[in-house]
Amino acid sequence: QKEVEQDPGPLSVPEGAIVSLNCTYSNSAFQYFMWYRQYSRKGPELLMYTYSSGNKEDGRFTAQVDKSSKYISLFIRDSQPSDSATYLCAMSGASNTGKLIFGQGTTLQVKP
Amino acid sequence: GAGVSQSPRYKVAKRGQDVALRCDPISGHVSLFWYQQALGQGPEFLTYFQNEAQLDKSGLPSDRFFAERPEGSVSTLKIQRTQQEDSAVYLCASSLGGEGTQYFGPGTRLLVL
Numbered sequence: 619q620k621e622v623e624q625d626p627g628p629l630s631v632p633e634g635a636i637v638s639l640n641c642t643y644s645n646s647a648f649q650y651f652m653w654y655r656q657y658s659r660k661g662p663e664l665l666m667y668t669y670s671s672g673n674k675e676d677g678r679f680t681a682q683v684d685k686s687s688k689y690i691s692l693f694i695r696d697s698q699p700s701d702s703a704t705y706l707c708a709m710s711g712a713s714n715t716g717k718l719i720f721g722q723g724t725t726l727q728v729k730p
Numbered sequence: 731g732a733g734v735s736q737s738p739r740y741k742v743a744k745r746g747q748d749v750a751l752r753c754d755p756i757s758g759h760v761s762l763f764w765y766q767q768a769l770g771q772g773p774e775f776l777t778y779f780q781n782e783a784q785l786d787k788s789g790l791p792s793d794r795f796f797a798e799r800p801e802g803s804v805s806t807l808k809i810q811r812t813q814q815e816d817s818a819v820y821l822c823a824s825s826l827g828g829e830g831t832q833y834f835g836p837g838t839r840l841l842v843l
Binding site for chain 1: 734761763765770771772773774775778780785786789821823825827828829830831832833834835836837839
């Protein structure tokens with residue numbers, strides 16, 4: 619059983635759709651929750667960073683953290699073909715080094 | 731400013747060869763991390779440096795893997811006697827420290843034949 623579970627997809631949606639991505643985790647010590655976007659043959663790029671429970675919005679992106687359920691989500695509104703990428707959830711705070719524990723990643727394709 | 735850079739971007743090695751992968755972090759970043767990303771998987775932690783001190787190497791898969799950051803800036807990940815299962819993308823990330831945002835480089839894609 620992995621510490622962080624994420625459905626790998628692939629997920630295919632039409633342009634303009636609302637996309638919902640999520641991860642579950644088992645370690646209650648995690649305190650920091652992130653979503654990274656990774657294009658093919660590129661390094662991960664940080665999209666959202668959340669501390670503890672709650673919601674955070676940035677443009678078309680909304681991140682939600684529910685620590686009681688050990689569940690995090692990323693919503694993408696008005697999805698664009700340029701959003702086609704792999705989305706990785708990541709968590710930290712269970713150690714004193716800041717190392718990230720990643721989910722497997724969900725591959726998203728937004729069709730024009 | 732410049733981001734995290736890694737070299738080489740691609741490396742093909744014959745089984746049994748030694749390889750060295752280089753990471754140039756963002757200037758002034760105290761923390762440096764190495765991750766390994768297998769095809770279709772998320773990155774997995776290998777090791778962590780705070781300045782020149784290697785504080786966590788719990789993710790290194792075997793004693794064939796060795797990392798160093800002698801002057802607290804550039805880091806090198808060395809893999810001795812490479813095996814086919816070492817084929818992966820090796821990512822380097824740096825941060826100002828603590829739980830700060832980690833900025834990733836483009837990765838080195840290693841293929842062991």
